[in-house]
Amino acid sequence: MPQPFKIPQSVLVVIYTPALDVLLIRRADGDDVGGEYWQSVTGSRDTPDEDWALTAAREVLEETGIECRPGLEGQGALGDWQLENVYNIYPQWLHRYAPGVTRNTERLFGLQVSERCAVRLNPQEHTAYQWLPYREAADLCFSPSNAEAILQLPRFTTSPREPVFLR
Numbered sequence: 001m002p003q004p005f006k007i008p009q010s011v012l013v014v015i016y017t018p019a020l021d022v023l024l025i026r027r028a029d030g031d032d033v034g035g036e037y038w039q040s041v042t043g044s045r046d047t048p049d050e051d052w053a054l055t056a057a058r059e060v061l062e063e064t065g066i067e068c069r070p071g072l073e074g075q076g077a078l079g080d081w082q083l084e085n086v087y088n089i090y091p092q093w094l095h096r097y098a099p100g101v102t103r104n105t106e107r108l109f110g111l112q113v114s115e116r117c118a119v120r121l122n123p124q125e126h127t128a129y130q131w132l133p134y135r136e137a138a139d140l141c142f143s144p145s146n147a148e149a150i151l152q153l154p155r156f157t158t159s160p161r162e163p164v165f166l167r
Contacts, residue, residue, distance in 0.1 A: 005098040006044045008089070011056040013041040013078075013109045014149050015064070020157070021116055022137035022150055025063060025126040037142045038130075040149070042106070053080060056109040064129075065120030068111055081108040081156060085145040108149050110156055 015023040027037040043059030045052075056078060057069045068078045085106045089097060116131040132140065138150040 003096075005101070006096045007046075007048055008044075008097055008101050008104040009048070010042055010044045010104055010106050011052060011059055011109055012085075012106050012146060012149055013056050013060050013111055014146075014153065015041060015060070015066070015111045015113060016134065016153055016157075017113060017115055017131075018157075020134040020153050021131045022134050022153070023064070023116075023119065024130055024132060024137050024140060025119075025121065026128040028123065028125055028127050038137075038140045039143060039146050040141070042146075052107045053078060053109070056080075056107075056111075060111060062122060063125060066111070066113065066117075077112055079110045079112075079156065081110060081149075081152075083108040083149075085148075087145055106145060110153070112157075 022040070024038045024040065027039060029037075041056075041060050041063045043055065043062070045055050046058075054069075057067075060066050060068050060078075085108070086103055087106065089102055089104050094102065119129050121127070121129060134150050134153050138147040141147040141150065
């Protein structure tokens with residue numbers, strides 16, 4: 001049975017520490033398309049009406065093993081940055097979407113954890129991880145929108161306009 005097409009609505013979750021060290025994960029399919037692709041947690045909605053925050057929490061858990069569902073006590077605070085990027089889907093991944101779909105809307109989230117921690121990767125999706133200072137992490141990202149989100153970290157951790165934290 002063929003896989004259903006991906007919904008062109010996704011989340012990008014920048015996971016970071018108070019010192020602004022950022023978690024990057026390397027895509028498993030990068031070797032298939034000629035390069036190493038380092039990124040933050042990303043993933044598409046499962047249904048068009050799935051709540052953005054639930055999508056973000058699900059993807060964080062699937063890709064890193066970090067639990068951050070809204071309402072969990074003692075977990076990192078998942079913050080909806082209230083920002084969205086719209087971008088052209090990379091040609092090597094267009095086949096995952098319905099015919100004619102060429103653009104994706106990406107909702108940005110941040111997840112602050114108390115310190116650099118080990119993560120549990122899904123080997124079908126990612127093959128390695130590393131924690132880097134935020135500027136180095138931005139430099140390593142293959143996606144310009146991911147790099148820009150990481151560079152905005154200081155704005156979301158020190159400005160009066162705090163992200164909306166979900167509990």
